[in-house]
Structures are given as C-alpha cells and as structure tokens.
Amino acid sequence: VEMLDPQHGDVVLDPACGSGGFLLNTLDKIREYAEENYDDSEAWEYWHNFAMNNLYGIEINDQIARVCKMNMIIHDDGHTNIISTDALRDFDEITNIHRNFKKNQFDIILTNPPFGASVKSTEKNYLEHYELGKSKKNQQTEILFIERCIGFLKEGTGRLGIVLPDSVAINTSLQYVRDYILKHTQILAIVSLPDYAFAHFGATVKSSLYFLKRKIKTEDFNYRILFAQANSIGYTASGKLDKNSDFSDIRNSFKLFEKGKSISETDNIFTVSFQELIDKRIDP
Numbered sequence: 655v656e657m658l659d660p661q662h663g664d665v666v667l668d669p670a671c672g673s674g675g676f677l678l679n680t681l682d683k684i685r686e687y688a689e690e691n692y693d694d695s696e697a698w699e700y701w702h703n704f705a706m707n708n709l710y711g712i713e714i715n716d717q718i719a720r721v722c723k724m725n726m727i728i729h730d731d732g733h734t735n736i737i738s739t740d741a742l743r744d745f746d747e748i749t750n751i752h753r754n755f756k757k758n759q760f761d762i763i764l765t766n767p768p769f770g771a772s773v774k775s776t777e778k779n780y781l782e783h784y785e786l787g788k789s790k791k792n793q794q795t796e797i798l799f800i801e802r803c804i805g806f807l808k809e810g811t812g813r814l815g816i817v818l819p820d821s822v823a824i825n826t827s828l829q830y831v832r833d834y835i836l837k838h839t840q841i842l843a844i845v846s847l848p849d850y851a852f853a854h855f856g857a858t859v860k861s862s863l864y865f866l867k868r869k870i871k872t873e874d875f876n877y878r879i880l881f882a883q884a885n886s887i888g889y890t891a892s893g894k895l896d897k898n899s900d901f902s903d904i905r906n907s908f909k910l911f912e913k914g915k916s917i918s919e920t921d922n923i924f925t926v927s928f929q930e931l932i933d934k935r936i937d938p
Contacts, residue, residue, distance in 0.1 A: 655679045655764060656905050657843070657865055658815050662687075662704055664761040667806060669741035670799065671711030674722040676764040678729055681705050702730055710754065712741040742773065742798050744780055745805070760806050766817040767799035769859055786834060796822070797831055804838050807868040813842070814866045819859045820846070823937035832936055836928070839866035843880040843908055846938045847887065854893030862937060865908075878925040880911045881938040885922065 660666050660680050668676045684704045688697035705726070713719035719738035726736060737752050748755045773781055774792045781787040786801045796818055803814050822831055823844070835841065842865040849860040886898035900922065907917045911925065919925065922938075 655683055655815075657863075657908055658762050658764065658813050660684070660762050662700065662708075665708050665710070665759065666762045666764065667710040667712075667755075667760040668765045669712045669763065669803060669806065670765050670767040671713050671722055671736065672718055672766075674711060674725045674736070676766075677709045677711055677722075678725060680762075680764065681709060681729055705730060706734075709735060710760070711736040712748070712755070713738055714740050742778070742780060742795070742802055744783060755806075757805050758808050758812075761808060761812055763803045763806060763812070763814045763816070765799070765803065765815070768795050769819050769857075769861075771795045773798060786831060797828075800831065800835065804866075804868055809868055810870040812868045814839070814864070814868070816864050816866070817861050818864055819861050820937055823862060824935040829933065832931075833933075835864075835866065835936075836931065837869075839868055840877060841866055841879045841928070841931075841936070842912075843882065844936060844938065845882045845884055845904055847884055850891035851887060853891045854889075875928075877928050878911075879928065879931070880908055880917075880923070880925055882907070882924075883922040883938045 655676065660683060662684060666677065666680050671677060681701065681704065685701040688700040691697075692700055709726070711722055713722055713736065716738040719736055723736045735752070735754070737755070739748060739751055741748070745757050771794070772792045773787070773795055775781045775790065781790065781793060784793070784798055784801050786797050787793045800816070800818070803816060806812075807814060822828055844865070845863040847861050847863065849858070851861060852859070882900070882904040884900045884904060886896060886900050888899040888901065889896050904923060907923050910917050917923065917925070
C-alpha cells in the first residue's frame, strides 16, 4: 500500500480480498491523511466517501466474503462493493453481479492471490479465454490472476501490487509468463521476500512482491526497474516482532526512483534495464 501510495481519487480493487486486509490498510491511509488535513466533519466525509465509492473486493469463499463485509462495516463501510464470486470468471459474468467490476476500470490493484491451485479445462470453461490458459489442460491460479489483474487495470495508468511465488520469476518452463508480463506491463519494482515471510501462517513458498503498470498497447520502450532483496521484514519465522526491517529503505529508494532521482545502489537495492530481462529470469 505504501509503495503504490493510493490517493483519494483512485479506485482500488483486491480480486482475492480475503477478509479485506489490503482494502482496510488503504482506507487507513486515506483516513490518516484526512484527519491530518481537514477538520472533523470534512475529514469524515473525505474518507467515508472513499470507503463507499473507491474500494472494491472479490472473494471466492462466501463465508470469508461476509467476514470482509463485516470488517468494512466496522471500519465505517464500503461493504456494498465486496462481492463473492470467482474472480477468474468471464468479465461479463462478474459485471452482471456488480456493474462496476469491468475491464479497464481500476487505478490500483493490491492482491495476494491463491498459490498452487490448478484450474483444469475440464472443470472451468473460462480457461480458453485466457492468453495464458489457451491450449492448456490446466493452469495455476496465480498465473491466471496475473492476466486477470492486468485486464481489470486502466490501460496506460493502472498499477498493480501483487504477491507471486518465485517460480514465476525463475522457472524456465514459465518464460512465456514472464514474456506476457514484459509485453503488457512496465515493471516498476520487484521486491524479493525471505523464504520465511509467510511461514507462521503455514505457507512456505518463497515469494516476491511485483509492482507493475499496465502498458498502452502501442507502448514499447526501454526503462529501468528497481530490484530489492528484503532480508529483514519486521518479524521472524515464528511471527515474533523484529525491530529490523528493510522495507523502509526499499520504500524510500522506490519513491526517489519514481521521481527520476538517483538512488544509492547496494547489493540489496539496485536497478536493471528492461532490455537485460528479455528471455531471462526476473528475480533480484
């Protein structure tokens, strides 16, 4: 949330929202800004309108979707824009549930999609509708989510923050997925997480944070990408709080990098040109 820095006018989506963590952190950011810059009544209207009109979520599990709605209500609403359905369904079917869930609709997507589950063509009739799913008997959910998120974003301006397993970045068999990412997005930054990042939740897959901007179709240019390796992340493998964290340095470097300013490159924070990534792995 801090890396993509949502503003009051941004329409924000999490298509795998769970109980609403990304959405609520976004709301907290907008609320804090409002309370620092407006009087009480103006501040309430500022962030409450954002909660009602700018936060959207999709959750496949109906029970968890209800938890998310309740969380939104406890934080003063936005629950009417949480829907329970499969975010990988055809766009038209999702739009029929809620008219604001459309292609090219969202300014920012923040999401941690499910890893490892396989969508089979014999079970889901939408697999053929995906460029990353065509002619395949099955496909991993996280790979389909990459394409779906890009489709939800506004062309040319929409930005995505997504957690992905490192297999997407390094497996030779998934080069076609990396080619798709490079073709359809400008990679802003990739931040590698330590292998214990989600261990205390029972997940041991090594992952990275990808920050992408959707390209305009005709856009084709060279640019530099920020890479970072987060070794300390504020807690240990058991979930115990740790006063050390590399995130603030990474965030500060990214903000300078976004503004076109030079950064102090280290072994853990550095930039790479787009051309250097073609046909190669894309992890730090």
